[in-house]
Amino acid sequence: MKLLSKFNLIVFVLFAIGGLIISDFTKGLLIHSARNEVLREAELMMASASSVRDYTASDLAPLLEQNPQHHEKFLPETVPAFAAINTFQKLREMYPDYTYHEATLNPTNPVHRAVDWESDVIRYFADHPGQKQFIGERISATGPSLYLARPMVAGPPCLECHSRPALAPAAMITRYGSDNGFGWKEGSIVAAQIVSVPMSVPIENATRAFHLLLVYILVTLFVVAVVLDLGVFFVVIRPIKVVAEAADRASKGEINAPRLASKGKDEIAALTAAFNRMQVSLAKALKMLGN
Numbered sequence: 001m002k003l004l005s006k007f008n009l010i011v012f013v014l015f016a017i018g019g020l021i022i023s024d025f026t027k028g029l030l031i032h033s034a035r036n037e038v039l040r041e042a043e044l045m046m047a048s049a050s051s052v053r054d055y056t057a058s059d060l061a062p063l064l065e066q067n068p069q070h071h072e073k074f075l076p077e078t079v080p081a082f083a084a085i086n087t088f089q090k091l092r093e094m095y096p097d098y099t100y101h102e103a104t105l106n107p108t109n110p111v112h113r114a115v116d117w118e119s120d121v122i123r124y125f126a127d128h129p130g131q132k133q134f135i136g137e138r139i140s141a142t143g144p145s146l147y148l149a150r151p152m153v154a155g156p157p158c159l160e161c162h163s164r165p166a167l168a169p170a171a172m173i174t175r176y177g178s179d180n181g182f183g184w185k186e187g188s189i190v191a192a193q194i195v196s197v198p199m200s201v202p203i204e205n206a207t208r209a210f211h212l213l214l215v216y217i218l219v220t221l222f223v224v225a226v227v228l229d230l231g232v233f234f235v236v237i238r239p240i241k242v243v244a245e246a247a248d249r250a251s252k253g254e255i256n257a258p259r260l261a262s263k264g265k266d267e268i269a270a271l272t273a274a275f276n277r278m279q280v281s282l283a284k285a286l287k288m289l290g291n
Protein backbone atom coordinates (compact mmCIF):
# COMPACT_ATOMS: atom_id res chain seq x y z
CA MET A 1 0.00 0.00 0.00
CA LYS A 2 1.35 3.42 -0.95
CA LEU A 3 2.22 5.97 1.73
CA LEU A 4 -0.63 8.32 0.71
CA SER A 5 -3.16 5.45 0.82
CA LYS A 6 -1.98 4.47 4.33
CA PHE A 7 -2.20 8.07 5.44
CA ASN A 8 -5.69 8.42 3.92
CA LEU A 9 -6.83 5.24 5.65
CA ILE A 10 -5.72 6.63 9.06
CA VAL A 11 -7.40 9.98 8.33
CA PHE A 12 -10.59 8.22 7.21
CA VAL A 13 -10.78 6.04 10.34
CA LEU A 14 -10.11 9.07 12.59
CA PHE A 15 -12.70 11.22 10.80
CA ALA A 16 -15.28 8.41 10.81
CA ILE A 17 -14.92 7.87 14.58
CA GLY A 18 -14.81 11.63 15.30
CA GLY A 19 -17.74 12.29 12.95
CA LEU A 20 -19.87 9.58 14.57
CA ILE A 21 -19.18 10.90 18.08
CA ILE A 22 -19.87 14.53 17.09
CA SER A 23 -23.04 13.72 15.11
CA ASP A 24 -24.43 11.50 17.87
CA PHE A 25 -23.73 14.18 20.48
CA THR A 26 -25.21 17.04 18.42
CA LYS A 27 -28.30 15.03 17.49
CA GLY A 28 -28.98 14.37 21.16
CA LEU A 29 -28.37 18.03 21.97
CA LEU A 30 -30.68 19.31 19.21
CA ILE A 31 -33.53 16.94 20.12
CA HIS A 32 -33.06 17.83 23.80
CA SER A 33 -33.29 21.56 23.09
CA ALA A 34 -36.33 21.02 20.80
CA ARG A 35 -38.06 19.19 23.65
CA ASN A 36 -37.13 21.98 26.06
CA GLU A 37 -38.58 24.53 23.68
CA VAL A 38 -41.86 22.55 23.56
CA LEU A 39 -41.84 22.26 27.34
CA ARG A 40 -41.40 26.02 27.72
CA GLU A 41 -44.41 26.55 25.44
CA ALA A 42 -46.43 24.11 27.53
CA GLU A 43 -45.41 25.87 30.76
CA LEU A 44 -46.39 29.23 29.29
CA MET A 45 -49.80 27.91 28.24
CA MET A 46 -50.32 26.29 31.62
CA ALA A 47 -49.46 29.58 33.34
CA SER A 48 -51.87 31.49 31.11
CA ALA A 49 -54.69 28.97 31.75
CA SER A 50 -54.07 29.23 35.50
CA SER A 51 -54.07 33.03 35.28
CA VAL A 52 -57.46 32.97 33.55
CA ARG A 53 -58.71 30.68 36.34
CA ASP A 54 -57.41 33.00 39.06
CA TYR A 55 -58.70 36.15 37.35
CA THR A 56 -62.16 34.62 36.95
CA ALA A 57 -62.30 33.51 40.57
CA SER A 58 -60.99 36.75 42.06
CA ASP A 59 -62.27 39.47 39.70
CA LEU A 60 -64.92 38.25 37.30
CA ALA A 61 -67.05 35.86 39.37
CA PRO A 62 -67.76 38.36 42.22
CA LEU A 63 -69.07 40.84 39.63
CA LEU A 64 -71.11 38.34 37.63
CA GLU A 65 -72.63 36.85 40.77
CA GLN A 66 -74.28 40.24 41.42
CA ASN A 67 -76.13 39.88 38.12
CA PRO A 68 -79.76 38.88 38.99
CA GLN A 69 -79.81 36.72 35.87
CA HIS A 70 -77.19 34.47 37.48
CA HIS A 71 -79.67 33.35 40.16
CA GLU A 72 -82.30 32.28 37.66
CA LYS A 73 -80.11 30.96 34.89
CA PHE A 74 -76.69 29.91 36.16
CA LEU A 75 -73.90 31.79 34.32
CA PRO A 76 -71.05 29.32 33.74
CA GLU A 77 -68.84 32.34 33.01
CA THR A 78 -68.47 32.63 36.81
CA VAL A 79 -66.74 29.23 36.93
CA PRO A 80 -62.89 29.31 36.68
CA ALA A 81 -62.76 25.97 34.84
CA PHE A 82 -65.26 27.20 32.26
CA ALA A 83 -63.28 30.42 31.71
CA ALA A 84 -59.92 28.67 31.31
CA ILE A 85 -61.25 25.95 29.02
CA ASN A 86 -63.18 28.37 26.79
CA THR A 87 -60.35 30.90 26.54
CA PHE A 88 -58.11 28.10 25.38
CA GLN A 89 -60.77 27.02 22.92
CA LYS A 90 -60.47 30.46 21.28
CA LEU A 91 -56.70 30.08 21.15
CA ARG A 92 -57.13 26.74 19.38
CA GLU A 93 -58.76 28.54 16.44
CA MET A 94 -55.22 29.79 15.69
CA TYR A 95 -53.27 26.84 17.10
CA PRO A 96 -55.49 23.79 16.53
CA ASP A 97 -52.86 21.26 17.62
CA TYR A 98 -52.56 22.69 21.14
CA THR A 99 -54.99 21.46 23.79
CA TYR A 100 -55.87 22.29 27.37
CA HIS A 101 -57.97 19.88 29.44
CA GLU A 102 -59.16 19.97 32.97
CA ALA A 103 -59.53 16.23 32.97
CA THR A 104 -61.67 15.03 35.87
CA LEU A 105 -62.68 11.59 37.10
CA ASN A 106 -66.11 12.81 38.26
CA PRO A 107 -66.84 16.02 36.27
CA THR A 108 -69.78 18.43 36.51
CA ASN A 109 -69.80 18.71 32.76
CA PRO A 110 -69.36 15.17 31.30
CA VAL A 111 -67.41 16.67 28.36
CA HIS A 112 -64.48 16.99 30.78
CA ARG A 113 -64.45 13.35 31.85
CA ALA A 114 -60.85 12.09 31.77
CA VAL A 115 -60.04 9.63 28.98
CA ASP A 116 -57.91 6.53 29.68
CA TRP A 117 -54.44 8.05 29.76
CA GLU A 118 -55.68 11.18 31.56
CA SER A 119 -57.23 9.01 34.30
CA ASP A 120 -53.82 7.34 34.73
CA VAL A 121 -52.20 10.78 35.17
CA ILE A 122 -54.79 11.78 37.82
CA ARG A 123 -54.29 8.47 39.63
CA TYR A 124 -50.54 8.99 39.50
CA PHE A 125 -51.00 12.38 41.23
CA ALA A 126 -53.35 10.81 43.79
CA ASP A 127 -50.70 8.16 44.57
CA HIS A 128 -47.89 10.75 44.71
CA PRO A 129 -49.36 13.69 46.67
CA GLY A 130 -46.08 15.65 46.72
CA GLN A 131 -45.77 15.60 42.93
CA LYS A 132 -46.32 19.10 41.51
CA GLN A 133 -46.25 18.20 37.82
CA PHE A 134 -45.86 15.37 35.34
CA ILE A 135 -44.33 15.60 31.88
CA GLY A 136 -44.96 12.92 29.28
CA GLU A 137 -45.03 12.26 25.56
CA ARG A 138 -47.71 10.56 23.54
CA ILE A 139 -48.82 10.07 19.97
CA SER A 140 -51.93 12.16 19.42
CA ALA A 141 -54.12 12.28 16.29
CA THR A 142 -51.89 15.03 14.89
CA GLY A 143 -48.56 13.32 15.66
CA PRO A 144 -46.18 13.19 18.63
CA SER A 145 -46.99 15.65 21.38
CA LEU A 146 -45.65 16.54 24.79
CA TYR A 147 -48.00 17.02 27.69
CA LEU A 148 -47.56 18.86 30.94
CA ALA A 149 -49.96 17.93 33.73
CA ARG A 150 -50.55 19.55 37.12
CA PRO A 151 -52.79 18.18 39.86
CA MET A 152 -55.97 20.01 40.93
CA VAL A 153 -56.87 19.80 44.57
CA ALA A 154 -60.40 20.35 45.89
CA GLY A 155 -59.96 23.32 48.25
CA PRO A 156 -62.64 24.76 50.58
CA PRO A 157 -63.97 27.30 47.99
CA CYS A 158 -64.58 24.45 45.54
CA LEU A 159 -66.78 22.44 47.88
CA GLU A 160 -69.75 24.80 47.55
CA CYS A 161 -70.33 23.47 44.04
CA HIS A 162 -68.55 20.11 44.10
CA SER A 163 -69.34 18.46 47.43
CA ARG A 164 -73.11 18.14 47.95
CA PRO A 165 -75.87 19.24 45.55
CA ALA A 166 -77.66 20.85 48.51
CA LEU A 167 -74.82 23.34 48.95
CA ALA A 168 -74.59 24.27 45.26
CA PRO A 169 -76.51 27.20 43.75
CA ALA A 170 -79.97 26.04 42.71
CA ALA A 171 -79.55 27.53 39.23
CA MET A 172 -76.43 25.42 38.77
CA ILE A 173 -78.36 22.24 39.64
CA THR A 174 -81.04 23.23 37.16
CA ARG A 175 -78.41 23.58 34.47
CA TYR A 176 -76.10 20.64 35.25
CA GLY A 177 -78.24 18.28 37.35
CA SER A 178 -77.18 16.78 40.65
CA ASP A 179 -75.65 13.53 39.41
CA ASN A 180 -72.22 14.68 38.26
CA GLY A 181 -69.32 16.57 39.78
CA PHE A 182 -70.27 16.14 43.44
CA GLY A 183 -68.76 14.14 46.27
CA TRP A 184 -65.34 15.76 45.98
CA LYS A 185 -63.45 15.55 49.28
CA GLU A 186 -61.51 18.50 50.65
CA GLY A 187 -57.79 18.15 49.97
CA SER A 188 -58.20 15.29 47.52
CA ILE A 189 -56.81 15.34 43.98
CA VAL A 190 -59.88 15.44 41.77
CA ALA A 191 -58.58 16.51 38.41
CA ALA A 192 -55.52 17.48 36.40
CA GLN A 193 -54.79 20.46 34.19
CA ILE A 194 -53.22 18.99 31.07
CA VAL A 195 -51.62 21.05 28.31
CA SER A 196 -50.59 19.21 25.12
CA VAL A 197 -48.17 20.81 22.70
CA PRO A 198 -47.32 19.27 19.30
CA MET A 199 -43.71 18.16 18.95
CA SER A 200 -43.59 17.38 15.25
CA VAL A 201 -42.56 20.88 14.04
CA PRO A 202 -39.72 21.47 16.56
CA ILE A 203 -38.48 17.90 16.02
CA GLU A 204 -38.60 18.39 12.23
CA ASN A 205 -36.66 21.64 12.65
CA ALA A 206 -34.10 19.90 14.86
CA THR A 207 -33.74 17.07 12.35
CA ARG A 208 -33.32 19.56 9.49
CA ALA A 209 -30.68 21.47 11.49
CA PHE A 210 -28.94 18.16 12.19
CA HIS A 211 -28.87 17.19 8.51
CA LEU A 212 -27.50 20.62 7.58
CA LEU A 213 -24.82 20.26 10.24
CA LEU A 214 -23.94 16.80 8.87
CA VAL A 215 -23.46 18.30 5.40
CA TYR A 216 -21.21 21.03 6.87
CA ILE A 217 -19.19 18.47 8.83
CA LEU A 218 -18.77 16.20 5.77
CA VAL A 219 -17.75 19.11 3.50
CA THR A 220 -15.31 20.41 6.16
CA LEU A 221 -13.79 16.95 6.68
CA PHE A 222 -13.47 16.48 2.92
CA VAL A 223 -11.71 19.84 2.48
CA VAL A 224 -9.44 19.08 5.48
CA ALA A 225 -8.60 15.65 4.00
CA VAL A 226 -7.76 17.16 0.57
CA VAL A 227 -5.55 19.86 2.15
CA LEU A 228 -3.82 17.24 4.33
CA ASP A 229 -3.25 15.04 1.26
CA LEU A 230 -1.75 17.95 -0.70
CA GLY A 231 0.44 18.83 2.31
CA VAL A 232 1.68 15.24 2.70
CA PHE A 233 2.27 14.93 -1.05
CA PHE A 234 4.31 18.13 -1.43
CA VAL A 235 6.10 18.08 1.95
CA VAL A 236 6.88 14.37 2.28
CA ILE A 237 6.09 12.16 -0.70
CA ARG A 238 7.45 14.23 -3.59
CA PRO A 239 10.87 14.99 -1.94
CA ILE A 240 11.23 11.32 -0.90
CA LYS A 241 10.37 10.25 -4.44
CA VAL A 242 13.16 12.51 -5.79
CA VAL A 243 15.70 10.88 -3.41
CA ALA A 244 14.34 7.40 -4.19
CA GLU A 245 14.68 7.95 -7.95
CA ALA A 246 18.21 9.32 -7.52
CA ALA A 247 19.11 6.31 -5.34
CA ASP A 248 17.65 4.05 -8.02
CA ARG A 249 19.75 5.72 -10.72
CA ALA A 250 22.87 5.55 -8.52
CA SER A 251 22.28 1.85 -7.90
CA LYS A 252 22.27 1.36 -11.67
CA GLY A 253 25.70 2.97 -12.03
CA GLU A 254 24.95 6.64 -12.63
CA ILE A 255 27.40 7.97 -10.04
CA ASN A 256 28.22 11.43 -11.34
CA ALA A 257 24.67 12.74 -11.28
CA PRO A 258 24.23 16.37 -10.08
CA ARG A 259 23.66 16.85 -6.34
CA LEU A 260 20.07 16.96 -5.20
CA ALA A 261 18.78 20.32 -3.95
CA SER A 262 18.27 20.21 -0.17
CA LYS A 263 16.59 23.12 1.56
CA GLY A 264 15.62 23.62 5.17
CA LYS A 265 16.49 21.66 8.31
CA ASP A 266 13.76 19.03 8.43
CA GLU A 267 14.18 15.25 8.22
CA ILE A 268 13.71 15.19 4.44
CA ALA A 269 16.45 17.83 4.01
CA ALA A 270 18.70 15.71 6.28
CA LEU A 271 17.93 12.62 4.16
CA THR A 272 18.69 14.50 0.91
CA ALA A 273 21.94 15.91 2.32
CA ALA A 274 22.95 12.43 3.58
CA PHE A 275 22.18 10.99 0.13
CA ASN A 276 24.31 13.69 -1.54
CA ARG A 277 27.23 12.88 0.81
CA MET A 278 26.79 9.17 0.18
CA GLN A 279 26.85 9.74 -3.57
CA VAL A 280 30.06 11.76 -3.28
CA SER A 281 31.62 9.05 -1.06
CA LEU A 282 30.50 6.38 -3.52
CA ALA A 283 32.02 8.26 -6.47
CA LYS A 284 35.28 8.70 -4.51
CA ALA A 285 35.36 5.03 -3.50
CA LEU A 286 34.73 3.86 -7.04
CA LYS A 287 37.39 6.25 -8.31
CA MET A 288 39.92 4.81 -5.83
CA LEU A 289 39.01 1.29 -6.89
CA GLY A 290 39.35 2.28 -10.53
CA ASN A 291 42.84 3.65 -9.91
Ligand code: HEC
Nearest residue numbers: 079081082102104107108109112152153157158161181191
Ligand atom coordinates in the same frame (compact mmCIF):
# COMPACT_ATOMS: atom_id res chain seq x y z
C1 HEC B 1 -69.86 28.32 41.73
C2 HEC B 1 -69.70 26.91 41.61
C3 HEC B 1 -68.32 26.34 41.42
C4 HEC B 1 -67.21 26.54 42.21
C5 HEC B 1 -67.07 27.39 43.43
C6 HEC B 1 -66.18 25.72 41.61
N1 HEC B 1 -66.67 25.06 40.53
FE1 HEC B 1 -65.67 23.80 39.37
N2 HEC B 1 -67.18 23.73 38.09
C7 HEC B 1 -68.42 24.29 38.28
C8 HEC B 1 -69.23 24.08 37.10
C9 HEC B 1 -70.66 24.54 36.92
C10 HEC B 1 -68.44 23.39 36.19
C11 HEC B 1 -68.79 22.96 34.79
C12 HEC B 1 -68.37 24.07 33.82
C13 HEC B 1 -68.58 23.74 32.35
O1 HEC B 1 -69.70 23.58 31.92
O2 HEC B 1 -67.55 23.66 31.67
C14 HEC B 1 -67.17 23.17 36.85
C15 HEC B 1 -66.10 22.50 36.27
C16 HEC B 1 -64.94 22.23 36.92
C17 HEC B 1 -63.87 21.44 36.36
C18 HEC B 1 -63.86 20.82 34.96
C19 HEC B 1 -64.43 19.44 35.00
C20 HEC B 1 -65.87 19.41 35.26
O3 HEC B 1 -66.22 19.10 36.41
O4 HEC B 1 -66.66 19.70 34.36
C21 HEC B 1 -62.90 21.37 37.29
C22 HEC B 1 -61.58 20.63 37.16
C23 HEC B 1 -63.34 22.15 38.41
N3 HEC B 1 -64.55 22.65 38.15
C24 HEC B 1 -62.57 22.31 39.52
C25 HEC B 1 -62.91 23.22 40.50
C26 HEC B 1 -62.02 23.59 41.56
C27 HEC B 1 -60.63 23.01 41.77
C28 HEC B 1 -62.65 24.54 42.28
C29 HEC B 1 -62.11 25.27 43.48
C30 HEC B 1 -60.90 26.02 43.29
C31 HEC B 1 -63.95 24.75 41.66
N4 HEC B 1 -64.06 23.93 40.58
C32 HEC B 1 -64.90 25.63 42.12
C33 HEC B 1 -68.81 24.96 39.39
C34 HEC B 1 -67.97 25.42 40.37
